[in-house]
Amino acid sequence: MTQHARIKELLDRAHRLGADPRNTNYAGGNASAKGTAPDPVTGADTDLMWVKGSGGDLGTLTEEGLAVLRLDRLHALKEVYGGADHEDEMVAAFDYCLHGKGGAAPSIDTAMHALVDAPHVDHLHPDSGIALACATDGEKLTAECFGSTVAWVPWRRPGFQLGLDIAAVKEANPDAIGCVLGGHGITAWGATADECERNSLHMIRTAEAFLTERGKPAPFGKHLDGYAPLPTPARRDRAAELAPHIRSLASQDRPQIGHFTDTDTVLDFLSSTEHPRLAALGTSCPDHFLRTKIRPLVLDLPPTAPLAEAIARLKELHSAYREEYAAYYTRHADPTSPAMRGADPAIVLVPGVGMFSFGKDKQTARVAGEFYVNAINVMRGAEAVSTYAPIDESEKFRIEYWPLEEAKLQRLPRPKPLATRVALVTGAGSGIGKAIAHRLVAEGACVAVADLNAENAAAVADELGGPDKAIAIPMDVTSEEQITDAFTAAALAFGGVDLVVNNAGISISKPLLDTTARDWDLQHDIMARGSFLVAREAARVMRDQALGGDIIYITSKNAVFAGPNNIAYSATKADQAHQVRLLAAELGEFGIRVNGINPDGVVRGSGIFAGGWGAQRAATYGIEEENLGAFYAQRTLLKREVLPEHVANAVFALTAGDLSHTTGLHIPVDAGVAAAFLR
Structure with missing residues (x-):
């Protein structure tokens, strides 16, 4: 297969997987393919890997978004790997494994794709897979769901060691088509691109069916009295009344753009007895909490509460949220940690009304909301068959304030002058x-x-x-x-x-x-x-x-x-x-x-002038209408048309x-x- 054909095959697979939100979330997951291509200097065939680069999105991935790396150099890193304390050094070393001009910046998941002995690898964040990954007895449920065809990998922060872990699990389980990563997502592999995609989809759909067939009917508990969603017109009016006040609270550290979501998924969650407990536990998948923060702010009043009372209570909860977030940072930060980025919530939940999500631009705000909907689906799946058990707070902090994440933020372009307005x-x-x-x-x-x-x-x-x-x-x-x-x-x-x-x-x-x-x-x-x-x-x-x-x-x-x-x-x-x-x-x-x-x-371009005003003014000045712009220009000091x-x-x-x-x-x-x- 030619290099061009291999890249097209990989992109087509990525697009199909990324187009369905049941498979993965926006910018979540990676796909890779291995093969050979000529070395640009010697012309000799070289074993390479093409993999989605840092910050890309599977559904919209382009060839420019692929990182291209030499497999021999990636495998050589195993000989110099100094253990989990040296993860960041390994990510820096990926730049020295690039082939030719290298393409996109390699992501933290590069090792997972390189070290697994399979020509094609998918790493995805489906709600159904994360539900198993975040259940108290996730390993047991994975075995019940898939038998020996899917292995379990305990939680480990993404990086080189996780790549080694998955490679070892695949080698020890020759019948396995993939694995569930505790607290994280799924990884599947295959000898061909089609086989890899089939294995990914098989894992996702099998997990969905398992959760549906085995799950209890009301995983979020009973409906809370008085917390039913408001009728649509009243709900939207209340959301619009609250939005400026909530945006003000979410913008104390830096201005934010907002997004409002009132889907049935959100409203059903917020009308349940268990939503305060589950929301307090926070999200689990790293892709989720990096965009939503580790937990949302939740208004603890029914939707029929007077507006002034709801606004006052939101202010109280916001003050408490900021104190709690600062305490969370203090509990886990060390002298090498990046400075606290801000203590305002990214997600604000209002029972009976909906969800307000925030970010540096509209897309970021919208995606944060989409990720929290993913988190709700994960909680539902885990609670349906077990108990939702996200990763420890300390692990969340390690990822949220990971120097590599900070470096990624520092690489972002400077915001434009009117950003967030x-x-x-x-x-x-x-x-x-x-x-x-x-x-x-x-x-x-x-x-x-x-x-x-x-x-x-x-x-x-x-x-x-x-x-x-x-x-x-x-x-x-x-x-x-x-x-x-x-x-x-x-x-x-x-x-x-x-x-x-x-x-x-x-x-x-x-x-x-x-x-x-x-x-x-x-x-x-x-x-x-x-x-x-x-x-x-x-x-x-x-x-x-x-x-x-x-x-x-x-x-x-x-x-x-x-x-x-x-x-x-x-x-x-x-x-x-x-x-x-x-x-x-x-x-x-x-x-x-x-x-x-x-x-x-x-x-020029004026609807007013085109609607008759131009003809009237031209008649007043005794000129042709098409000459009106030039006429105005000539009577100015600069002789220029506005x-x-x-x-x-x-x-x-x-x-x-x-x-x-x-x-x-x-x-x-x-x-x-x-x-x-x-x-």
Whole structure:
């Protein structure tokens, strides 16, 4: 088999296994293949191993995500291995076993794949396999489930010694197709890629069937009185009310993005009598607790408790959680341990409502929630046939604060300037709003794309990368209900809102005597009143979050420039401009900064200009509509046309941190219109 064919075979197998969450979780597990390829210097055939590298994901693995290593050098490490106290040295040595340019960085599980005497090896984290691995009598249950075809390997931290252990178990059990790793997951092997995959799937499905057939009907105990899930609308409303408060608690050490989950799995667990005991035991599989922390914060009130009481109790529990986490760190840290990374919870469970998970970005927050759902499934399986018994706390600490894990964190790229910030942009389906949304996402923010045109909003959100980056929200800024719903959607998607851009608007260009009361009211309802309503709801959320925030008004040079045939539009822009000053004065005590941007006419890409405003302004100036942008440019001091991205640049400048002490400011983005100079 050619090198290309072998790599394709490995990637296809990885993709099939990684596509089904029953087989493994996101970024969990590895797959490998062994074979020969020419040495790039001598041309001689060399025994190699291709294996998923550190930080990759089986379901989306690419050739660039594979580490390529020489088997002779990997096996030579057995001769210099100094025992479990020297694990970290062995991982560092993997870099000297790379073939050619090496590909991706080798993971901690490299030894497991290299030392097992099989051409193909899979290491996976299926819920069913971990349930057996985390049961009190897991070894006995493994034998009952699989007979002699699957061996048991007691818990050992991932590393070189674990690779030696599995290799020895395989050699001692020639009939075995794989093994269950205590407290961890499963490993399977095969002579061919197809056989290895079949063995992996056989282990997973057999364990699933065993747990189903042998398991008791209510592994989490009876339902707690008063802890049943709220009806869906009430549950979502309560989650949105709690989200900013919980995000505030989870962001005490560093700002976090949130994610909300209210699946039946979560709600059923939280309505059971045993959930406090099991949650306190924490997760077990290293992949789980590295993302969820060793245990969640659990609200111990029924979902019908008054909101103020629930918020107060969450604050008490959060304070206790931080003290307990600090004590956990102190119990196990030694002089070589990395500094404590933060004591806030990554998972917050609210009975009858759902689960809030947190991370440095939306994907991390979402994946943390997915991992805790995996943990719930593991607990259910273990409790169904035995008793859930995760690995010792000291072992969890050894992995959580492993210098190798710390080194992996240090290799991560620096966060972008707007990372962990959630923005809501009105009128973001086109023109200036669309450009602002694109710039904010490019700088690391998550964005709620709000627009009256639902199709445009959806298209922009899709352009921005989908739900881990942006969500689309149909919103009419004249509707208080739709505005409230928009902030609810943002809270459920990302945990809250930190940055709001009041951009939605229309333009009615008529002489005074032709401007009707309806024209006036419509112009002011959308822009002056709409901006006020959006800012009011934003202030509520930002106050509850206690993380500060930014409110930006896209006003206009017309807020200070007097031109003909523009009474309704210019007056409402002046209204918006003064809202900036008023709100800056009022909201400063909450750390909320309010600023404005005054563009000149932005023609290109503008829904307003395309909707008739351009034709009206062109008629006022006696020019062709297609020349309007050039006309505006020529009347400026710099002779430059103002484009949507120029306004987006100003939004970024105001919100990215360098102007942290600026509020109540209006920035002209007009290429220099002397009559609009601020005085």
